[in-house]
């Protein structure tokens with residue numbers, strides 16, 4: 308089945324919740340590395356991707372639409388442009404693989420959704436995107452289920468470690484270092500991040516500094 312993937316992306320001053328462990332330039336590099344992992348996985352499923360980027364950006368493996376507006380507004384602008392099923396996937400999912408995406412794309416339901424931690428939404432697949440409106444921020448997972456009900460969609464909630472792991476806070480970095488296979492892990496390692504084992508705990512260190 309042909310589908311089109313929409314990837315919202317904020318290239319400038321992204322991932323501010325990681326400011327405690329990375330400066331702005333590093334966060335921008337890390338956001339790009341995670342994006343590359345997402346685009347690679349999407350392309351491996353055989354379909355194309357469009358970045359909904361808040362500022363001009365070059366990405367060799369995806370189309371770029373510059374939309375200087377909020378996440379929900381950018382997605383609601385894009386959904387009606389594609390007359391095919393749509394995958395909405397966040398750019399901060401560096402553990403994603405083509406195989407984990409295939410589980411979403413092979414749903415029998417009208418909509419498949421993957422929750423993120425803390426009430427968010429990491430991935431939505433819509434077979435008929437027409438009447439759907441994005442409702443990101445806050446408890447967006449519940450809001451997206453309500454939106455699906457409004458549209459009369461059947462829904463499958465996908466339980467996937469790789470797709471549920473969005474990288475927002477420093478505690479999340481350990482998942483990239485342990486389970487990542489792509490650019491995001493390489494980038495963290497190049498910055499000196501390592502997995503730290505101390506008194507039965509697993510955490511992250513940067514060089515000699517343990518990041519509590």
Ligand SMILES: Nc1nc2c(ncn2[C@@H]2O[C@H](COP(=O)(O)OP(=O)(O)OP(=O)(O)O)[C@@H](O)[C@H]2O)c(=O)[nH]1
Nearest residue numbers: 315316317321322323324359377378381397398399
């Ligand atoms: N198009 C668009 N994408 C956005 C916007 N804000 C965030 N994103 C993207 O949406 C996804 C989820 O956003 P967040 O997890 O909040 O990322 P973030 O805003 O970089 O991180 P924080 O500053 O820590 O909140 C990521 O892929 C971001 O790049 C926006 O205003 N417009």
Ligand SMILES: C[C@H](OP(=O)(O)O)C(=O)O
Nearest residue numbers: 427428443444445447475
């Ligand atoms: C955009 C937001 O992402 P989070 O801040 O929960 O990672 C959400 O999933 O609604």
